[in-house]
Amino acid sequence: MSYLSDITGGIKSLLGGMTVTGKYFFINFFTRKEVITEEYPDNMDTLKMYDRFRGEVVMWHNENNEHKCTGCSSCERACPNGAIEIIWKKEVNPETGKAKRAIDKHIYHLGMCTMCGLCIEACPTDAIEWGQDFHHTTYDRTQLTKVLNKPGSKVISGTKE
Amino acid sequence: MIILSNFSNIHQWLLGLIQNAVATRVVELTIIALAYLAAFALIGLLLVLAERRIAAFFQLRLGPNRVGPWGLFQTVADALKLVSKELTGTVKADKFLYGLAPYFVIITALVSMSIIPFSKEVQVFDINIGIFFFISVSSLGVIGIFLAGWSSNNKYSLIGGMRTGIQMVSYELSVGMVVVTMVILSGTLQLSQIVALQQHTWFIFQGHVSAIIAFMVMMIASTAETNRTPFDLVEAESELGAGFHTEYSGMNFAYFFLSEFMNMFLSASIIVVLFFGGWLSPFGITAGIPFMGLFWFILKVSVVIFIFMWFRWTFPRLRIDQILTLEWKYLLPINMVNIVLMAALVWLGLTF
């Protein structure tokens, strides 16, 4: 008798599964309500990442092409992967005539970055922050090395470490 | 002997055009062959597309919808890609058998398509042992799969091929016995006759209990025959990569792929002919209109194919020993009892 109950029980369980999948099929077939995928390249315009999303490290610039990075190297020291390099230059103050160290280039190797966020936490002046862009693909990995301060940019006067 | 009575009008017209009986026959055959090849490719491509879209809806996705309206040309694009691909092979493969295997599979599918009664007018080969012919020809396809697995010189392919052998031999039996059951009811092997006998009531209602059991067994056995989930051990991508066609690329792969879908279509056609009155319309509502049979046939086949797809996108895969258990310990005894039951029903005149 267990032979027959095996068959009926088996068929019943199979039909139970088919009910669930069938339900989703007909809902999606007629209304597309349960579809969970996004049509990605088409929704680029409306796609908004969350505020805290860690896409890449960017440096904030104001309209006068000024930033807050003093080049203190806190981020360079905090980075576990060596993804950040700070290059100095000598800058002569026109008023006093004294030469002073200033930031030349804030180099960011995106290819080495693990998006851990320690640099941004370490930054005493909040000069660097998270950018939301996640389209990092390039055909050449040298393009992954970025200079974060824009050419000709200056430090906002009065920014202290 | 090929019976072309259904095309007699065209035959007369061609005869008048060419004025030579033999040449007319040859031209006629060529035209029919080309038409069937075209239909074959078209049905295959549409089924692949349908499978992908339907699978997507089952899986909360949208499916291919980029190439053409509703993604209609997706499979055409895929086919073009496959045609342009290089035919690769393994180093120590048995080159002759390796090349032969896909043709075995596709030609058997094509040949068995010839006996399918698409409608009253469209049937190429109405042989009097039609259903027997179908079973014998379609069972040759397994040789192709077996050859592919054997000749690829790949252990995964070999295991896939071996599994095919076991599975096909077992489930042919079930298909055969279901056919025997239905032949007891119909009393003929000729497909056009089988359809004609269902003029008033479909066989699934004529044979009631016995026919319904036979139908359920046939659905299971056909799924196994066409190597679809839950019986897709032959391919079993999570176990064997791609199974027997792991080493095939380009068009050779496409032949396997296409014939797999064609086999599903053929199985569904046979089910429709045996149980649901083939091209007959329900209650004869469109009996007078010519070529409406084609519509009803395609509709019925689509429904059966949809159930196959429903199976595929719901169930997990069985293990090889469980497949054999299911066939030899469940389906075969059920079939045997069912044959007796059907015979008794027919003998006692309890059929409708």
Added chain:
Amino acid sequence: MGEFLTDNIKTQEYFLNMGPQHPATHGVLRLLLQLNGEIVENIDMDLGYVHRSIEKMCEHDTYQQIIHLTDRLDYLSSHMNNEAVALAVEKGLGIEVPDRVKVIRTMMSELTRFASHALWYGVNAMDIGAITPFMYGFRERELINDIMEETCGARLTMNYNKVGGVRYDLHPNFQKKVKDFIKHARKKLPDYDAVLSNNIIFKKRMKNVGFIDKDNAVLYGLSGPTARGSGVSCDVRKVHPYSAYDRVQFNEITFTEGDSYARYRVRIREMWESLSILEQLVDNIPEGDYKVKTKAVLKLPEGSYYQKVESARGEFGVHILSRGDKLPYRVKFRSPNFANLSALNKMAKGVKIADVVAILSSIDIVVPDIDR
């Protein structure tokens, strides 16, 4: 005929390379199967294809920097891994974290556990041959990923813990989203049972396959759902409660069958338990700081510190050996997957090829955690 076969046809065992690129090995794991026809005689496991020397890298990083490396171990339970390191360092420094941090960590752990089990459900179904449940598992996981992304800033490698707290405060939407998720999951989890758990084919495939008894489970050092399927009570959350686990009510799920289906059911039931833990905590998040201030340079006192947590796959332990320096002298991760995988040969002897796949997915391995 029988004599003819035995005299003239030689049969021999053959070897089949499963992996390193194989759909069923979940990454780059190589299994060398010794087969007799379809029957598996022996399995040799070949590891090391994704070895990144994370333990060695830890010796060159400060304690703050170590944490983000643990994201890359078992990437499906990255929050638990982070938490283990943070707890170990806090233990060494004697930092007592605020209640709010404890609750946040617990909630995040349970969300991660649910996400990991949801993914495992889908992958397990796919290994058995059903492809549709894969998307059902991902549907629930996607909602958790969104919650994670909103609060932590990343979907998978969250790096949310830090020594002395968490990196950001909870996002204002967090509570609402978690409540929505609990409601959604309670509605959708019965689907899982209907499609897979009750399915006769699935049951036949999983039951009485990959059996390991309680003694052997202890002997092989199994932990997590894999061990609890054999009746070993080993839930770190219950035995050695950490964070806020001592203030929530939940059951430790154990089954005594010890087969693949028991391990499957443990995970399904654990999803329900995770939901109930979340439900208890979501309205009771205490106010307070989300981190305590720590020194910029952390120096652990000389000694060794061990902290274990219950990751989605079992007991994840961190052993830090300090010489009083700002860098650890040695860091050792006790990964659950390594021990769990070691029992595969024991479980899979004498089964069919298809069962190896089923057993492997019932152990639920993550290869980067094994190779480290």
